[in-house]
Amino acid sequence: LSLRVLQFRGRGLDADLLDVTAKTRAFAHLWMSASVSQPVSRRAEASFRALTGLPAAKRSYLWSGEKPLNVGTLGELAVPAMLAAKAEGREIGHGQGTGRRYEPFVAAIGRWLKRLGVIESFQLERVSKHRKDYEVRVKRSPQSTEVLITDVGVGVSQVLPVLVQSFYAQKGSPVIFEQPEIHLHPRVQADLADVLIEASKLSEVQFIVE
Numbered sequence: 001l002s003l004r005v006l007q008f009r010g011r012g013l014d015a016d017l018l019d020v021t022a023k024t025r026a027f028a029h030l031w032m033s034a035s036v037s038q039p040v041s042r043r044a045e046a047s048f049r050a051l052t053g054l055p056a057a058k059r060s061y062l063w064s065g066e067k068p069l070n071v072g073t074l075g076e077l078a079v080p081a082m083l084a085a086k087a088e089g090r091e092i093g094h095g096q097g098t099g100r101r102y103e104p105f106v107a108a109i110g111r112w113l114k115r116l117g118v119i120e121s122f123q124l125e126r127v128s129k130h131r132k133d134y135e136v137r138v139k140r141s142p143q144s145t146e147v148l149i150t151d152v153g154v155g156v157s158q159v160l161p162v163l164v165q166s167f168y169a170q171k172g173s174p175v176i177f178e179q180p181e182i183h184l185h186p187r188v189q190a191d192l193a194d195v196l197i198e199a200s201k202l203s204e205v206q207f208i209v210e
Contacts, residue, residue: 057149057157060133071168075161079136081168082106082124092167093202105167112163113138116191118155120144155184162192166199166207174206 061079068077068084085105092108095101103111110122121139123146126132136149138156149156162180169175180192196207 060135062133071161071165078161078164171203176208178210
């Protein structure tokens with residue numbers, strides 16, 4: 001799994017490229033060449049990051065109110081990004097026309113995880129009232145016991161940063177994924193395309209998938 005987030009430092013096209021393969025650099029340059037005439041919003045400012053390998057799940061995540069730019073090089077900021085989105089009151093829409101509904105960011109990520117068939121339920125909660133660390137608890141099936149994310153397979157940890165970055169990215173931001181389907185079940189691979197389509201519709205995020 002490798003994710004590359006390409007956003008810009010201003011209205012120019014001088015992106016900061018970090019850990020970029022030749023093929024991905026070609027994709028980025030192709031996108032920039034095709035976008036010369038398009039204004040780039042300052043709200044889409046970020047740096048070019050690479051998410052390589054499988055992100056390691058943790059038993060708890062410390063968060064002190066920071067707002068990460070993206071999910072981080074190894075997906076280590078996916079949970080802080082969700083918490084920041086929750087603190088901002090961000091919502092994700094789903095459905096069409098008059099049936100369109102909006103739900104809290106974390107709940108929407110959980111809904112997508114369930115739709116992908118990775119888990120049955122997803123909870124992100126503070127460990128205790130007066131602490132700054134949080135834990136992710138999931139259920140694999142309706143009959144299973146709720147456990148920490150570290151106690152289930154790597155599927156959740158692999159898909160979670162992709163979901164979060166897809167909906168967390170600023171409006172109009174280009175996002176490059178390199179083989180996000182590796183190690184995933186074929187059905188999950190197919191459904192992952194629906195995630196990118198939905199995120200693109202909601203926030204005009206532009207995806208390039210290798």
